Amino acid sequence: MKKTLSAIPLLGFVAALASCSNTSDTPHQSGSGGGPAASGGLASSQGGSSSGGSTGTASQGGKTASGGSVVVSGGSSALGGTTSQPGTGGSTVLGGTTGQPGTGGATAAGGNPGHDAGPAAGGTGGGAAIDGGGTPTTGKSAGCGKTSTITSSQYNNGTPIAITVNGSQRRYILNVPTNYDNTKAYKFVLAIHALNSNDKSVYSEKYYGLLPLSNNTVIFAAPNGVNGSTPCSGTGTGDSGCGWPAGNNNMQLMDAVVKQVTDNFCVDTDHIFATGWSYGASMSYEVGCERPLGGPTATANWGVRAIAIYAVAQMSGSCKPSIPIGYYLSHGTNDTVLNYDGGVNLTKAFATTNGCTWATPAKASGSHICTNLTGCKSGYETEFCSFVGGHTAYPDSGNESSSWGPAEVWKFLGQF
Secondary structure: OOOOOOOOOHHHHHHHHHHOOOOOOOOOOOOOOOOOOOOOOOOOOOOEOOOOOEOOOOOOOOOOOOOOEOEOOOOOEEOOOOOOEOOHHHOEEOOOEOOOOOOOOOOOOOOOHHHOOOOOOOOOOOOOOOOOOOOOOOOEOOOOOOOOOOOHHHOOOOOOEEEEEOOEEEEEEEEOOOOOOOOOOEEEEEEEOOOOOOHHHHHHOHHHHOHHHHOOOEEEEEEOOEEOOEEOOOOOOOOOOOEOOOOOOHHHHHHHHHHHHHHHOOEEEEEEEEEEEOHHHHHHHHHHHHOEOOOOOOOOOOOEOEEEEEOOOOOOOOOOOOOOOEEEEEEEOOOOOOOHHHHHHHHHHHHHHOOOEOOOOOOOOOOEEEEEOEOOOOOOOEEEEEEOOOOOOOOOOOOOOOOOHHHHHHHHHOOO
């Protein structure tokens, strides 16, 4: 079954969020693992990996590694900015640059080694590299080398973990690599559910289809939302009315989940990501805007390196991007729930922050077309995938197992 939401005019969407509901907590499912078929929203996912790494940038004292990136999308190639050919699946690449290998970062007196910086006090530090260039380094979390107080019975099985946020009990579901080694820093993905979905929905869909692609290299967490201002507590897959309205301690929930996971497990703090669909895309957009890596997040002490979102409108806050992060969006041209042009405009906001040369991404007329924007700051790739279809996180097929979406997102996140 196609994973789509019912057609709701954009201007009435926020009001419609309150009225959309399932008759039970057990929605329809499709694809591998299935997903909720709520009348107002579903959890779903995409993935992608990169070919062609890009160097990371140093922050908080570290010097920028001088590497470029090779932009490749859907089989397209752009080598040195001189070749641009259409890829399989209708993808296009606009430009693309190949930089020189990164050089070591300078001394970072007072720098934060957890954010691609040099040593915290004196010495000579190497600038961090992201899949090519410079000296590969990672920021290791407090959980590295420690035995987790979160026991193995609490993760990898869809069991919600209770967590207190500002006096309110919230929850999340956790997946940890089966061969977890507390001396190795792992990438970390926050997978955020859609309206009428919940943490169990995201777990059932294997964290938007990224878990099967991760090959034991990523820790995943699926936070659970609120119904109005009340924490969602549904015990089944899907939860009518559960979403991410602005405020409601939702950003504080993200802070608390990240802290608990990074305190208990070895996380690469330079490579934390957020992903989500529909309402989950809205919340992920807000996370990327309010908690960018290297941004003014002293109270949170963490930040995301990139976000990958599917069918978005800004409903979980009103933040305007000011710090660059990697950015990916897929949006259906026939989306009658969250307007396609609205998704383009939100992409433009991050593209501008990322220093990209803005040009409206190509609009699909056949299957799909993915556009990598040019001129972006090194390490802050910005990609927009347009597809002919409605409101779904699994473009073309509507199913996790047969959509091109998860692989495209895994490829995108693999650049970082």
